Structure formats: C-alpha cells, structure tokens
Amino acid sequence: MNQPVDLDVATLHPAVDDPALNSMNFLNEVAQHWPDAVSLAAGRPYEEFFDDDAPRRWLDRFRRHLADDLGQGPEQVRRTLFQYGRTKGIIHHLIARNLAVDEGIDVDPEAVVVTVGCQEAMFLVLRALRAGPADVLLAVAPTYVGLTGAARLVDLPVRPVAGGPAGVDLADLRAQARRARAEGLRPRACYVMPDFANPSGVSLDVAARRRLLDLAAEEDLLLIEDNPYGLFPAGDVDRVPTLKALDTRRRVVYLGSFAKTVLPGARVGYVLADQRVAGADGAVVPFADQLAKIKSMVTVNTSALAQAVIGGALLEHDCSLVAANVRERAAYTRNLHHLLAGLRRRFPAGSPVRWNAPAGGFFVVVTVPFPVDDALLRRSAERHGVLWTPMAHFYDDGRPVDALRLSVSAVTPDQIDLGLDRLAALVTEELARSALPAG
Numbered sequence: 001m002n003q004p005v006d007l008d009v010a011t012l013h014p015a016v017d018d019p020a021l022n023s024m025n026f027l028n029e030v031a032q033h034w035p036d037a038v039s040l041a042a043g044r045p046y047e048e049f050f051d052d053d054a055p056r057r058w059l060d061r062f063r064r065h066l067a068d069d070l071g072q073g074p075e076q077v078r079r080t081l082f083q084y085g086r087t088k089g090i091i092h093h094l095i096a097r098n099l100a101v102d103e104g105i106d107v108d109p110e111a112v113v114v115t116v117g118c119q120e121a122m123f124l125v126l127r128a129l130r131a132g133p134a135d136v137l138l139a140v141a142p143t144y145v146g147l148t149g150a151a152r153l154v155d156l157p158v159r160p161v162a163g164g165p166a167g168v169d170l171a172d173l174r175a176q177a178r179r180a181r182a183e184g185l186r187p188r189a190c191y192v193m194p195d196f197a198n199p200s201g202v203s204l205d206v207a208a209r210r211r212l213l214d215l216a217a218e219e220d221l222l223l224i225e226d227n228p229y230g231l232f233p234a235g236d237v238d239r240v241p242t243l244k245a246l247d248t249r250r251r252v253v254y255l256g257s258f259a260k261t262v263l264p265g266a267r268v269g270y271v272l273a274d275q276r277v278a279g280a281d282g283a284v285v286p287f288a289d290q291l292a293k294i295k296s297m298v299t300v301n302t303s304a305l306a307q308a309v310i311g312g313a314l315l316e317h318d319c320s321l322v323a324a325n326v327r328e329r330a331a332y333t334r335n336l337h338h339l340l341a342g343l344r345r346r347f348p349a350g351s352p353v354r355w356n357a358p359a360g361g362f363f364v365v366v367t368v369p370f371p372v373d374d375a376l377l378r379r380s381a382e383r384h385g386v387l388w389t390p391m392a393h394f395y396d397d398g399r400p401v402d403a404l405r406l407s408v409s410a411v412t413p414d415q416i417d418l419g420l421d422r423l424a425a426l427v428t429e430e431l432a433r434s435a436l437p438a439g
C-alpha cells in the first residue's frame, strides 16, 4: 500500500540512511521480534547485581558530599542537584580521583567533561576534530559501530587500520597516516580500544602501547582511547596500564564510561582531554574547554541527578571502581571461561569453526566457514532461537565477513550452554547447506 510521504530521506543528512546508524536498530528489532531467543548478542552488563536501593543510597551519599566535603548549604545543594548546571559537570573531581586511584592517571579535573554516556564524548571529540573536508579519522578495524556512526554524523570519513592479533598493526597505521597525507588529507587521530576491544576482544600488551604512543608522536596523531571494559580482565591477573597512563606527551584523548562499571541507566560517561589549545585571545585552555562549548549546544549539561548517582557510587568505594566491581569481574570471568570451554566441547579439533580467546572483557569472535550476514542472524533467531552479532557490522566496507561476535556479559552459564547448543545446530545446518550441490 502506498502511504503518503511528507519527507524524502534523500533530503535528510545522509547519515540517517547509513548502515552504521541502522545497525543498532536492526539488532534491537531482531531481539524484539524473537524475545525468547537466547541472546549472546547484547554487550550489556550483568543484571543480577542491579540493586533497587542503590541509586537512592548513592544520591544521598553525593548530597552529603556536597554538604560535608564541599561546604554547600542546603539551598546550594538543592540548586546543584535540581538546577541547570556546570557544562563540564559536577563530578569531575571524583572522576579525576577515580582515574588516579584505579589507573594511576594524574589529571587536572578541569580537563574532564562529564558526558551523556561515552557515546556523547565520542561525538564531541569527533565534532571538534572535523574542521574541514580534508580531515579524516583512522580507526582500528573492526571498529565499534557507535564510533563509525558518530563520525558519519559529523561528515568525518573513517579509514580502517588493520587490527590483527596484536590489537593494532603499527606498520599499517603508519602507512595509512602517510597515505592520507599523500592524498592531501589530514589524519587527525586514531581511535583505539587497547583493552578487550569491542568487538574483537583483543588487547594490546604494554610494549605495543608504548610503540603506539611513540608512533602517534612521530606521525603527529592524536589517539582516542576508548576504555569501557578495562576493569574486566579474566581471572586474577594484573591490569595493563592504559595508554593515557603511559602518555607523557598529551597524545591521548581518553573516553570513559560508567555503563559497564556502575549503571548503564544513568547514561554517564566522560572525556579526559588535557591537550592544550590556544584560543583566539591567546589564552591556553585544555581541549576539554572546547569540547564543553560543543556540549553546551548538544545536551547543555549531563543530568545532575544522574551524575549524583554515579558520584555517590564512586564515593561509596573511595573512588575505586576496581573495588566496586569485584563480583562483576568474577561473573564475567566465569562466563568467559564457560563460553570458551563450551566452544571447545562443541567444536573439537578438526572442526572448521575457530574462535579467539580474549584475556577478559565481554566478547569472543567465532569464525565459521560460511558468510555471516543479517539474513543468517534472522534464520538463527527464527529456527534456532539464538542471537549473536554479525562481525560485518563492525567493518565499514559492506563486504561479507565469515565471523560473528558472541557476548558473555548478560547471560548465565546455563544460558551460555543453551545458546551454544543452538549455535552448534545452526552451524551444522549451514555446513550441510553449503555442502549441497549448487543449482
């Protein structure tokens, strides 16, 4: 039936019809259509630890902090929580303390902008860096689709850099930066997730981090470090220092999220941008101040109540999210080990199915001997009752990819078993299908 149309999509910003912006909608739509399917797709935090009483307790804790530690009177406390607020946020000092305690990053709180999730932080940084049509962004591939989508919205082309087993192929990064320059373009930054990347699960070791920082200085690139999963190494191992902790030359813009470490519903994240920028009046300010100007035109300020909840959670644990996430880390470790053991059992040596074994985080990539596309995901949901994410969603070139991402974060071991049984049935079916003579 032809419905009357009021707006032609061709007259809207091209991003609205871009695969990167359709990806999340498509995955949500599949999940809603088959609500009983086991989801090994969602990169959401574990829900069993959600505590109905916690947000109120954290809000009260932050209120006491305003009064007792910052000396605000009752009227001022009310204004801080109820009114429009400081663009850069009201928990910047607690975030700076958290970065010092958990990451060994020594930072001026004025270099922090509290954002509506890490997603807004990404958008602000890309918006600021895209000054003109010559600007391009490099991004380690496969790339988080939220980054690609945000780049589309600000008309910033994204050029992939090979990730590979080490997390980033430094020779390719140098080659891509130089190729872009030879074409008259200006590579502004490289987006990288050094810890348990989404979707690859891969991490950079310390030596690779140091070499990446050196290369960024040599090639005059910024590094955009996105770190939502760094607190979740599997097992009792030491964490590797973040790029920002190793950054002595202010090359790294650091993106943080409280979605996986406190509460996704609060929608609070931040950007740490301590790069010095000379303004038109000659005054030198942190890059954070320029980002705040953009933020003032996007979300004005991050919800004070949401910040207060996160601030209270930080205060409750002396600003250590490592301490706050002991149970969560154990659950993710258990799930990751359970998934890897389950894959080994169902696809023993000789099977054409392969996977990587990340050292932590939420994600595992499974490679199969047939193309993995959206049609296969629908078939998987409909016929087998299991959801996962096609890896093609994390590449920007539209080419078929023979791999899928499994997430272990929001499921129980029993659900992992059920999901893997169903995945194995799908694989058996697809192998039989590809063995059929064409015709």
Ligand SMILES: Cc1ncc(COP(=O)(O)O)c(C=O)c1O
Pocket: 043, 116, 117, 118, 119, 120, 144, 146, 193, 198, 226, 228, 256, 257, 258, 259, 264, 268, 269
């Ligand atoms: C790599 C990466 N960056 C950013 C985000 C978004 O974080 P937030 O929920 O804080 O916006 C996610 C969420 O899944 C993610 O995986």
